[in-house]
Amino acid sequence: MTPFSKYPLQVFFDGGCAICTRAIQKSRQADKFGRLTFIDISAPDFQPLPHGFTIEDAQRELHVIDAAGEKYTGVDGVMEFRLAVGVGTVEAIFWRVSRWPVFHGLYAAGYALLAAHRHRVSQACRL
Numbered sequence: 001m002t003p004f005s006k007y008p009l010q011v012f013f014d015g016g017c018a019i020c021t022r023a024i025q026k027s028r029q030a031d032k033f034g035r036l037t038f039i040d041i042s043a044p045d046f047q048p049l050p051h052g053f054t055i056e057d058a059q060r061e062l063h064v065i066d067a068a069g070e071k072y073t074g075v076d077g078v079m080e081f082r083l084a085v086g087v088g089t090v091e092a093i094f095w096r097v098s099r100w101p102v103f104h105g106l107y108a109a110g111y112a113l114l115a116a117h118r119h120r121v122s123q124a125c126r127l
Contacts, residue, residue: 006066007035011081012051012058015040018122019114020062030085061115075104075111 011027014020024038040046041058048055052071053063064077072080079095087095098107114121 006068006070007033007084008037008067009035009081009084010037010039010051010065011077012039012041012048012063012065014042014059014118016042017118019118019125027081027085030087032086033084035084036081061112074115075107078111 011024013024027036028038041048041055046055048058051063051065057063057073061074062077064072064080066072066080075098079098082091083095097103
């Protein structure tokens with residue numbers, strides 16, 4: 001698969017989370033190539049099972065599915081959709097370094113902690 005054959009990416013996000021919604025809004029604006037499709041898991045008509053996961057899975061961590069059906073979750077999903085929009089040099093380096101095992105574990109743990117407490121963090125930050 002060529003790098004561009006993985007697009008569009010389906011990005012499943014929690015529209016009831018202010019942090020998530022803000023990140024998605026910024027990514028929508030940055031998506032100059034139309035590589036992303038955003039799906040709100042908090043929408044009343046959202047059905048997760050056809051996509052291969054449960055609503056509990058979707059609420060626990062971000063899910064991204066590429067055009068070939070490959071699934072990315074958590075920090076790996078964030079990395080895929082952020083790189084798809086053509087981020088700046090510093091952020092690109094950050095995401096590429098995140099693939100190294102020693103950093104990946106740290107980033108994944110940080111992501112899991114934020115994801116678990118995202119609603120409280122949103123309220124505390126008044127987002």
